[in-house]
Amino acid sequence: MEATKLLVKFCVLLVVFVACTTNNKKSNLPWEKHGKLIVNTNSRIIQHKDGTPFLWLGCTAWGMTEWLSREDVDIYLDDRKSKGMNIVQLCLFWGKRKDYPTNFYLNPENQYGDKAFVEVDSFPNVLVPAIKKGGSTTNPNDYWDHVDYCLKAIKQRGMYAAILPFWGRRYVNATHKGQSKQVFTAKNIKQYGEFLGMRYGDQPHIIWVNGGDVKAGQGGDFVSIYRLFAEGLAKGITGKDIKWNEKNPAWDEFLMTYHPDGAPLINSSEWFHNDPWLDFNMIETHVNRDMIPASIRKDLAMKPIKPTVIGEGHYEGETNGRIAKAIHIRRQLYQTFFSGGAGNTYGGGFDEQGNGPLFSPTNNWKHLLEWEGAGQIIHIKKILQENKWWNWQPVLGLISEGKNEGELEKLVVKSEGNYLVYFPEHTNCIINLKNIYSLQWFNPKTGELLAEAVSEDNKFVPPDDWEDAVLILMHK
Known part of the structure; x- marks a missing residue:
């Protein structure tokens, strides 16, 4: 009897010890460690509630919930996280199964044969999501259970999900001739937003992305329809009826933007910059690599200032007949932040054999995870964090000769009295320096850091054999 009592006491103490240890263990999940994501008034960065800056380094997996099995979801996420990416951009109703030729499905099945919506006369009824009882993330039995998985x-890995509720180009504006049909209308889109808000509104790692590769006003009055979705989402998340143009603190309960098409100077700010629901702007430059600085400057010149993110650039590999190599991926990344952007999203296209695309993983895609440009993202993450990128202020006029333009434009930022200059190619320039600085060269390709003396004539050129470089000029 005495032995039994001692055993019971030991078990109780063990349970208390484990509970205390678990409760006192510090979480590495960013939303638990630093609070939810917010955007302060007239700020060009996204940050956590405790003031910690949030560095957006994303990846595109648009068709994840349709194309990937649960095992492949884990493979994809583990790789992207290991390469420094912290956001996955995905679309809950993507609909494109193949690119060449492009196949279009009104109500596409996922890898398990499940569809998102109940059909009436072979047409998806978006007011009735196809939900079966009894499923879970560990034992999914319908489309939405797989979305949950x-x-x-994504959440378990401490990453964020930037969710497009639909691909607007196909299912709202329906502007993709022969490959689109309007499914979401003014009569049902608000209810769909409410459904998503109720189902996922309590998830701290979700960022909402309205739109979907389309100019909001293209083909008709669709601006009002996207605003209806924002109202519905707010109702589902907050339980409150809020009008799209109403300044209400309830909008601050979640983060939202809009994903446009690839016209680089016509972005979310074109239609929604002053809408209270739009927390930050998103840009798609796609194959227009030379337009990143100009598009970011255009957004940041608007009032009030809002952060702007390159949500879709040129994909590594082949896209629409154009090739992007690692150097092009690096230029997009560095020019984003050196122009004042708050984030950049990486994507991969097809390889020379036609495998892929990686931007919506399919067709022998796993070896594409090892593309060179993706592996070099970890280096920009390092230099951004070590040099307090959130304090960077773009500087014009410091380069007097050799500045160039577009994709080859050399860019300068100032941070706490120091200057950083991005050289997108191996060419020289003259920098107007009034003070004496110590100098370091950073290699974006390898992460290598070199130190050398300041040039006497203020002419600088990257070290031999470097494709691109960052010059760090520091007070002695």
Whole structure:
């Protein structure tokens, strides 16, 4: 009897010890460690509630919930996280199964044969999501259970999900001739937003992305329809009826932007910059690599200032007949932040054999994870964090000769009295320096850091054999 009592006491103490240890263990999940994501008034960065800056380094997996099995979801996420990416951009109703030729499905099945919506006369009724009882993330039995699994897998890795509720180009504006049809209308889109808000509104790792590769006003009065979606989402998340143009603190309960098409100077700010629901702007430059500085400057010149993110650039590999190599990926990344951007999203296209695309992983895609440009993202993450990128202020006029333009434009930022200059190619320039600085060269390709003396004539050129470089000029 005495032995039994001692055993019971030991078990109780063990349970208390484990509980205390678990409760006192510090979380590495960013939303638990630093609070939810917010955007302060007239700020060009996204940050956590405790003031910690949020560095957006994303990746595109648009068709994840349709194309990938649960095992492949885990493979994809583990790789992207290991390469420094912290956001996955995905679309809950993507609909494109193949690119060449492009196949279009009104109500596409996922890898398990499940569809998102109940059909009436072979047409998806978006007011009736196809939900079966009894499923879970560990034992999914319908389309939305698989979505739940994908979002949980992202969350478990401490990553964020930037969710497009639909691909607007196909299912709202329906501007993709022969490959689109309007499914979401003014009569049902608000209810769909409410459904998503109720189902996922309590998830701290979700960022909402309205739109979907389309100019909001293209083909008709669709601006009002996207605003209806924002109202519905707010109702689902907050339980409050809020009008799209109403300044209400309830909008601050979640983060939202809009994903445009690839016209680089016509972005979310074109239609929604002053809408209270739009927390930050998003740009798609796609194959227009030379337009990144100009598009970011255009957004940041607007009032009030809002952060702007390159949500879709040129994909590594082949896209629409154009090739992007690692050097092009690096230029996009560095020019984003050196122009004042708050984030950049990486994507991969097809390889020379036609495998892929990686931007919506399919067709022998796994070896594409090892593309060179993706592996070099970890280096920009390092230099951004070590040099307090959130304090960077773009500087014009410091380069007197050799500045160039577009994709080859050399860019300068100032941070706490120091200057950083991005050289997108191996050419020289003259920098007007009034003070004496110590100098370091950073290699974006390898992460290598070199120190050398300041040039006497203020002419600088990257070290031999470097494709691009960052010059760090520091007070002695």
